Amino acid sequence: MSISDATVDTTHEVSVQEKEEEEIGNSQGQQPPSNSGSKRLSWQKLRRYDSLDIESSKFPNHASKGVKWSVILHLAFQSIGVVYGDIGTSPLYVYSSTFNSGINHNDDILGVLSLILYTITLIPLFKYVFVVLRANDNGDGGTFALYSLLCRYAKVGLTPSQEAEDREVSNFHLELPNNRLKRASRLKSMLENSRFAKVFLLFATMLGTSMVIGDGVLTPCISVLSAVGGIKEATSAMTEERVVWVSVAILIFLFTSQRFGTDKVGYTFAPIICVWFLFIATIGVYNFFKFDPTVVKAINPQYIIEYFKRNKKDAWISLGGIVLSITGTEALFADVGHFTVRSIQISMCTVTYPALVLAYTGQAAFLRKHNQFVSEAFFKSVPGPMYWPMFVVAVLASIIASQAMISGTFSIIQQSLALGCFPRVKIVHTSAKYEGQVYIPEVNFLLMLACVAVTLGFKTTAKIGNAYGIAVVFVMVLTSSFLVLIMVMIWKTHILLVISYVLVIGTVELLYLSSVLYKFDQGGYLPLAFAFFLMAIMYIWNDVYRRKYYYELDHKISPEKVKEIAVDTNFCRIPGLAIFYSELVHGIPPIFKHYVANVPALHSVLVFVSIKSLPISKVALEERFLFRRIQPNELNMFRCVVRYGYTDARNEQHEPFERTLIERLKEFMREDYLFSTMICNEKEGVEKDGVSENGSVHDDNVNNEKQLELMEREIEVLDKAWRAGVVHLVGENEVIAGKGAGTGKRILINYAYNFLRKNLRQTDKMFDIPRQRLLKVGMTYEL
Template sequence: MLLSLQSIGVIYGRLSTAPLYVFGSIPIKDLKPDESAYEYFSFIFWTLTIVSLLKYAFLVLRADDDREGGPFALYSLLCRHAKVGLLPNDTSANEVIQYDVGIPFKTKLKSRVKWGIEKHKHSHYLILFLALFGSCMVIGDAVLTPAISVLSASSGLQRLIESLTCKASSTNEFVSKEFPRYIPVPVACAILVCLFALQHYGSHKIGFIFAPVIIIWLFLISGVGVYNVFKYDRQIIRAISPVYMYRFMRNNINMDRYRTLDSVILCVAGSEAMFADLGHFSRKSIKTTFISLIYPVLILCYAGQAAFISHSVSQKNLNHWKDFNHLSESVPLHIRHVFIVLSLLASAVGSQATITACFSIIKQCLALGCFPRVEVIHTSNKINGQVYIPDINWLLMVLSLGVTIGFHDTAQIGYALGTAIVLGMLVTTCLMSLVIALYWEKSLFVSASFLVIFGSIEAMYLSSCILNFHKGAWFLVVLSVFSWTIMLAWHYGTQKKYEFDLQNKVSTEWLTDLSPVLGVSRVPGIGFIYTDIVTGIPAFFSHFITNLPAFHQVLIFVSFKSLPVPFVSPNRRYLIGRVGPKENKIFRCVVRYGYCDGVKDTDDFEEQIIRSIGEFISLEENDLESLTSPDGRMIVVGKLMSAGNASRPLQVTSNMGSTSFTNSDTEINEQGDSCVRRKKVQFLLPANSPQMQTTVRDELQELIDARESGTAYLQGHSHLAVREGSSFLKQFLIMTYGFLDKNCREPHMALNIPHAALVEVSMVYVV
């Protein structure tokens, strides 16, 4: 019930405010006294029923990817279960990082269809294209929806002022040219700025703030709908018959009014957000709220508005009205002032669904290496999908303001928005049919039926959108090409880098066999090597050894891996293993963290890693078989407290030239209240005990000595270069990737490494 209440304010504000501009974006000349209002309402009723209710609420919501939704969630399902992803699938890495945290790595038996799609590489590129294209439509929707929703509500304020001016001048007619039309744009811009400024509070708080507004709005529009049906035209209920849709198609073969279906598709604006926002809430809350509240309220609202329009077009003395098809005109006069104010608030809330959906899509793209690195802030400790991305939020605000100021017309924005909606739905339909066949393993008949039934409806609306391409839909194309280029270039560059890392990683034997040949020397200290791969030795380190034959007495290969859980228990955070025989003193550490775990500061991180390796050395001798993972390489070691068996930290704090020593087994955070205060962590072995073997004590002592000698941090820094004679497309993608890589955020694994101890190893990847 709590999630259902929040979903009203976040997800369903979009669907609930669509009546503001669905009928209002239909040209007045196309509303004729020939039951045209009945025909449009019939289309709205069946579109809401088939697309929003049947397709999304009952079918698509079942295809979640670990409680995430959207086109990239469907693509992620296909990548894992049908192996259509273009990034090399390192199965061993998945098994390592998911070991012992309750996330089993599952595979299914192959069917003929799955085998055929996995075999043909072209199908992989086509599926990726669909996923990227669908994500671009969600981003475009997030830009256009706030603009059209707020601008449409502001236009209602404009009409209210016009009516008051008419009364003040005691005139019965009003010519719109005599009144300045500048009021909606500044009001809309002010509301947009406030809307995007609230996003940092997260879906949880925003849902509670916005839900009362939408609930009052739903009761108001449903009441107005019932009032209009009984007052103006009770026969409007007959319009649910599909016969009226047939009449519309029969009478508009010449495409005279056929293009107005571009406005009708706006009635399901927000249905895609039901699926894309799945990570912010739950499937049950979204489905229950839509079936029991949103769907019947929208039907009543559209029925009442259609009844008012049907009555208005039959009255010749009302033909001089401007925008009588706007929702505000169907509201009784004595509550119209309240309606205008509430519509302004609801329109701002209605944009929330697409904004949060955009955040979810960007997060999924980041996980699959299809978007440049941006800061993702998780606003909930319980629900993974509730995220806020500051960089994207402010970019959406700038673009929405630009659309509002540039177009300042709901009709033109509606043409672009309708195209974005129907294209996004078509992508979901195509990907969903593949999920039915490849993941759910249903018959081809079931998959094809889903594609034909829903795809044909959406294709009909797409054809009407294409007819209005020159009237505003061109902006969506420009925005989509820009977004799609960024995503494609980043994915291509990431793919090439990852392929290079996997193909050029070397074995431990290479390092040990090459050392005598090159005369590699071991220098005192500990070297932390940061790498994305969890098996083998990364290529940049072999490049470093080949050109500078020396490395530290103790090497630790560190990999950060995110898991789809809120927190990883401190005693299950580190996976420690050896690389090669004991005498090499080379270790591997996989740091597993949840999406709400913060990255530790350098001093604390270094302390925990060294203590974990010390504990690993101690446990390795005593109970290897019960503590190692199935592949026999890693031991789960957590954040150690006073019960640790290996070493104890000695905290050395220097302040104003004086030095004090404290012996502590707990984590001590530096307050940083003085710039001259410094902290250095040393380690001591516990007192001699019969439980610790001599060989273990000697190795631990060597680890402590290496720590005292100093620490260095090595990171790979790759540069992609295009091979001579490559195509223009390849050169453009690599150039775009290089620009994005230089200007996006640094990897989180960089931590707060001091520059004096950081060594970046640059490599040129020729692709």
């Protein structure tokens, strides 16, 4: 099979794959040997074929081990400081955002409290903690995690870079849908055969990602502004204008401190948020017993019905304020990769949920006796001696809530970047201990400017709340949509349960979405405008990224052509190792032909490195590199696919990429030697069936020594080439629209994409490539 023949369905059953591989092996005259000496080896692990597209590799099975309860409780404590800052600070502004025009009827407070209690129970507790967290991607969450799950179970990715051997990665292998369930198979087939469905899924993923990033802009604004606004209760000299400028100063400090990293964020922030939850719960209990214990009646949903009957359209509009009680819920899912599902479930059920219920109930009891203080409900309800401690903790908690969303934004952009959906930016790994903690200078600066502009422009939490709600609910609706696909196609959930989920959760979320969209002209346009701006950048980059891949796929160089170039007497082989970088997985990129046409010299060892992102979160280092020889062996040419998950670091600070590649190539040579020895011994064993055992053993030893000598000589050549010097060749591709292209395509490629490419990072910045050993090869792609 040639490389160009590979269009691999990565969603077949593993048993089918193994059967096909056995047939291929038999057709090539290869039979599995029983053993090699005293060491028994697996034929399935060592077998090699003509192409990386069907090659099986040696991968250990990383079985998930049970986590000790002490570790789970430790993580549960840490998660309080990272995950719940946003939803925990919501009591600062929910009632003031809901009752914009004041309280018209005292029982309206019971209706709103009932709505808040049931909303918190249905969305964060039931939907996210007990359902959505199950849809994590090998421990990682977020919109891209849901998309990656769908990409593995069905061929819905738009870039044709699937390979059969990817299924052997420990994180990749999953139980696939049972073909006997027609519903799952029918949905899978529909998604795979519909280009509209593939584009729509990618579009929805980009939209959800953009909305979460928008959340990262609005969270610092509304949280800090709400907390600082509490100082107006202590002094009349603190005007609204001064509150705004103090908030801006805090925001600037917050963003400028991001470069120091969040290595100890859990330990540092968890105690503060724990104190915050303790304070709001205690004050809630105090207000409940002091002012009106009868607010417990809000458990009865009848008060919701009466609230809508009394207020009609105004009640529906007020849902935009109530939805702020669940802001930050998406962080439960997005940050699960830093903790565990069980730890987040424990912290939510034992600390966050009870504290929030008590806080909202206590504020409702206070407002039943003080309707006029609804615009400053939180700080007005704080007892006098507790005011200053509460103010300090509130400011700290709001900063922590902002920190969590900013860090989440960095992680999301890193995922987008890895999957070819975002322009290259500088990723700084701020922790040697935790891979997921990253800092992106360019994005941090833009977020700071956006936050300052929003705070200065809107000035009040009520206006920002209108914008905030749209971002929150949009992401929730998209998550539910992805989850329904996962329920049907992957979990194979009973159809009645799926329908029940859609009717209950879907109806509630769509009702909230309709309410927040009503305030589009009152600030709601902001997150949508911001999201569509980000989506435009993502679309431009991803569209041209795919066009480039297809161009390289159509113009790739066959192994036969490479062989002709290598044996051409006009070319001289010079000492050293050359590494050609490309994103093309299924072949040798056209940049190599362009290089040899201008430089009539080849290094003694050549490695064509293809960079590939798998739709999983992480790829273990021992599973990252796949190698294949380019025949004949004397050419000393190799193809290599380097596979990364979307949360993997691509510039390994502690293990340089170049050194790792050389060591893995040596391992491949040794493994290839074992494989060749086994094949040779097996064939000779069949041919010499009548020869004495001693003669056969002697011949086997001679063959083994010859193979060992060849292997040692080959490794020596590699070491010698490495010592002579390594040259990294990176394609500096200029992309232009082809002749006859339409106006839209020319604007997309010639102007929009090239503007982004020239002003952002290049390929060599993605790896530890020394500048003095980097050679860029220019080539023009007409797309």
